[in-house]
Amino acid sequence: MVETLISIAAALAGAAFLLALYRFLKGPSTADRVVAFDVLTIVSVTGIVLVALAAGRGIYLDVALVYALLSFLGVIVVARFLERGL
Amino acid sequence: MDLLGALLLVTGSAFLLLGGLGLVRMPDLFNRIQAGTKATTLGTLLTLGGAACLQPEWGLKLLLIGLFILFTNPLSSQVLARAAHRIGVEKSPQTTVDRLAEDTGEAP
Numbered sequence: 036m037v038e039t040l041i042s043i044a045a046a047l048a049g050a051a052f053l054l055a056l057y058r059f060l061k062g063p064s065t066a067d068r069v070v071a072f073d074v075l076t077i078v079s080v081t082g083i084v085l086v087a088l089a090a091g092r093g094i095y096l097d098v099a100l101v102y103a104l105l106s107f108l109g110v111i112v113v114a115r116f117l118e119r120g121l
Numbered sequence: 122m123d124l125l126g127a128l129l130l131v132t133g134s135a136f137l138l139l140g141g142l143g144l145v146r147m148p149d150l151f152n153r154i155q156a157g158t159k160a161t162t163l164g165t166l167l168t169l170g171g172a173a174c175l176q177p178e179w180g181l182k183l184l185l186i187g188l189f190i191l192f193t194n195p196l197s198s199q200v201l202a203r204a205a206h207r208i209g210v211e212k213s214p215q216t217t218v219d220r221l222a223e224d225t226g227e228a229p
Binding site for chain 1: 123124126127128130131133134135137138140141142144145150153154157158161162164165168169171172175176178179182183185186189190193194196197198200201203204205207208210211
């Protein structure tokens with residue numbers, strides 16, 4: 036039962052990833068792509084947590100934390116770059 | 122407890138899916154930002170809560186990730202929206218009010 040629900044959650048997160056990927060590839064503006072990138076990384080954090088649950092290994096959560104940190108820095112840097120060209 | 126955690130996982134992932142759908146369907150950048158970040162923040166927090174119900178000994182780390190996302194996601198979306206407003210990203214024709222342009226005295 037729990038395994039089935041985890042699989043359903045992974046499928047829903049995968050669908051969200053694909054929708055965000057569509058926006059990431061289509062654009063049309065750079066800022067749209069950055070928003071899509073932000074959503075992609077948030078969905079990926081959830082995916083890493085689901086993988087950690089399925090594998091039963093808590094060490095994967097550290098990967099999710101570092102990934103969230105790096106994505107935050109990336110979005111901030113790109114937004115500053117858009118605003119005034121670094 | 123296990124069932125509650127799994128149901129929280131599914132609910133959170135459904136919110137992620139709604140956020141992705143909003144990202145595709147919304148008419149302009151600012152609507153996409155609000156659909157994409159609010160829904161995914163809630164979805165991620167629910168998923169982390171579900172994982173904490175399933176594996177209580179991971180609670181501290183999951184709380185750390187959740188707090189980090191809760192603090193940084195609104196911040197990054199706000200910075201991005203301000204940058205997009207300043208470089209003049211096109212608004213949807215249905216936009217009726219632009220408080221930032223009124224405050225700074227720019228043409229809307």
